[in-house]
Amino acid sequence: MGDQVKISVNRANFFYGMQQALQDVTIRIRPCFVTALIGPSGCGKSTFLRALNRMNDLIPGTRLEGRVELDGEDVYSSSMDVIQLRRRVGMIFQRSNPFPMSIYENVAYGPRVNGLTKKRPELDIIVEKTLRSAALWDEVKDRLARSAMSLSGGQQQRLCIARALAVEPEVLLMDEPASALDPISTAKIEELIYELKRAYTIVIVTHNMQQAARVSDETGFFLNGRLVEFAETRKLFTAPAKRETEDYITGRFG
Amino acid sequence: MPEHTSKHYEQQLRLLKDKLLLMSHQAEQMIADAMRALSERRPSLAEEVISRDDTLDQLEVEIDTLCYQILALEQPVASDLRFIATALKIVRDIERIGDTAVNIAERARELIQEPELKKLIALPIMAEAAQRILKESLDAFVNSDADLAQKVVNEDDTVDDLYEQIFRELLTYMLEDTRNISRALKLIFIAKNLERVGDHSANIGEMVVFMVRGQDIRHGTRVDRR
Numbered sequence A: 001m002g003d004q005v006k007i008s009v010n011r012a013n014f015f016y017g018m019q020q021a022l023q024d025v026t027i028r029i030r031p032c033f034v035t036a037l038i039g040p041s042g043c044g045k046s047t048f049l050r051a052l053n054r055m056n057d058l059i060p061g062t063r064l065e066g067r068v069e070l071d072g073e074d075v076y077s078s079s080m081d082v083i084q085l086r087r088r089v090g091m092i093f094q095r096s097n098p099f100p101m102s103i104y105e106n107v108a109y110g111p112r113v114n115g116l117t118k119k120r121p122e123l124d125i126i127v128e129k130t131l132r133s134a135a136l137w138d139e140v141k142d143r144l145a146r147s148a149m150s151l152s153g154g155q156q157q158r159l160c161i162a163r164a165l166a167v168e169p170e171v172l173l174m175d176e177p178a179s180a181l182d183p184i185s186t187a188k189i190e191e192l193i194y195e196l197k198r199a200y201t202i203v204i205v206t207h208n209m210q211q212a213a214r215v216s217d218e219t220g221f222f223l224n225g226r227l228v229e230f231a232e233t234r235k236l237f238t239a240p241a242k243r244e245t246e247d248y249i250t251g252r253f254g
Numbered sequence B: 001m002p003e004h005t006s007k008h009y010e011q012q013l014r015l016l017k018d019k020l021l022l023m024s025h026q027a028e029q030m031i032a033d034a035m036r037a038l039s040e041r042r043p044s045l046a047e048e049v050i051s052r053d054d055t056l057d058q059l060e061v062e063i064d065t066l067c068y069q070i071l072a073l074e075q076p077v078a079s080d081l082r083f084i085a086t087a088l089k090i091v092r093d094i095e096r097i098g099d100t101a102v103n104i105a106e107r108a109r110e111l112i113q114e115p116e117l118k119k120l121i122a123l124p125i126m127a128e129a130a131q132r133i134l135k136e137s138l139d140a141f142v143n144s145d146a147d148l149a150q151k152v153v154n155e156d157d158t159v160d161d162l163y164e165q166i167f168r169e170l171l172t173y174m175l176e177d178t179r180n181i182s183r184a185l186k187l188i189f190i191a192k193n194l195e196r197v198g199d200h201s202a203n204i205g206e207m208v209v210f211m212v213r214g215q216d217i218r219h220g221t222r223v224d225r226r
Helices: A045-051 A082-088 A103-113 A120-133 A137-143 A153-165 A183-196 A209-215 A233-238 A243-249 B007-039 B043-074 B078-112 B122-142 B146-176 B178-213
Strands: A007-016 A019-029 A034-038 A062-070 A089-092 A171-175 A201-205 A218-223 A226-232
Touching: A007 A045, A019 A045, A019 A226, A034 A045, A034 A209, A045 A171, A045 A201, A045 A218, A082 A089, A089 A153, A103 A120, A103 A153, A120 A137, A120 A153, A137 A153, A153 A171, A153 A183, A183 A201, A183 A209, A209 A233, A218 A233, A218 A243, A226 A233, A226 A243, A233 A243, A233 B078, A243 B078, B007 B043, B007 B078, B007 B122, B043 B078, B078 B122, B078 B178, B122 B146, B122 B178, B146 B178
Parallel strands: A034 A201, A034 A218, A089 A171, A171 A201
Antiparallel strands: A007 A019, A007 A062, A218 A226
16 A cells, blocks of 8 residues: 555635634644544534535535545545536444335435436446445345335434445545444444455544544544644554643543 | 642542551561671570561552552553562562561571681672662662662662672681581572562662653663553
């Protein structure tokens, strides 16, 4: 992998109206790595995550300065197709939000509207493949026509991951993907993240520091809109370089 | 360093540190008293040192248990993790220092029964050197002083050199007169135990450097913890 970069952010400043939420954030996210972003509430980590696929565009009065690149391409250039960008950079949210339709349709919806295919046999293959990738196939293969709402919370979250995978993304952004789940479902999601990084670049925001430590290769610590420290996860959690990181991860909250 | 927001966690870490301080203070005292029993020819003091080992063993078990508890319940990271890892390792060195004190006291008890082989000169110097670096290693731990800890690691060589010197000297006594062998061997044995105190102190020093800087300096390596 060497020093390859999937997403490069250079001196990003982000504003909600007058209020600055990110200050001079520079970061390189490596392909097929799990990158965790940690920090207290309001530190800017979710804003940063949402800046990567322009989800913040949906909020009026927001503005980004600096440069965000996906595979060297300027994400904020006027020529960037935002729909296409969000297909390439998928997102998983804290609350699982399956569509009120069947399990099958939840997964088939994306490929169909994205024009990947409309043929039933091909959709069947995509549905099975992505449900397998999301480690859900064995649990739902006999009831694909049932409503997605009949699934448990953990299963719904994995269904949402399957739905994101169905449109063949390159990057998955996860915002607290397991914070509403029980420990068993959380472990399954974490195991899934570990599997998925073979093929996808994953950026995960979490308040659960042990989770960040368990699943990620590199970790960034945000505080007051600044990226305080960005390092290999095993380094950051055994011998962080910055005092602010040390205080935060050891639970010394000023 | 500011305190942990969780008072209970802070308190557990303090308790662990206090127990380590108590234990290391006792081990230090045991070495000093064992040497005093020999030089002042006091068998009762030697007996007392031997009897104190149980307390030290007890403390070792308590410290281990507390470390496992903190690891399981608080999941320490960064400097806290390095502190617990250090505690788990140095507790063993401190316990072994206690054992060496017992060994010295046992040999002292035997030597006191017989006339002095010779006026002890090098051995008290070596004892002083070993005790000094032991004290320094423990001070380094208490004060999180990596520089002092590093100094201890380097100073261990002095103790090793003194051991060589004492060994050679006592060897000549044994070659001179076979009746000296038993007493000379016991003195060599004591010197060997003091040399071990130096080794354990150096181990503690290495762990303290790791605890403070997150750097492993053992076995001549200087690998940055990546």
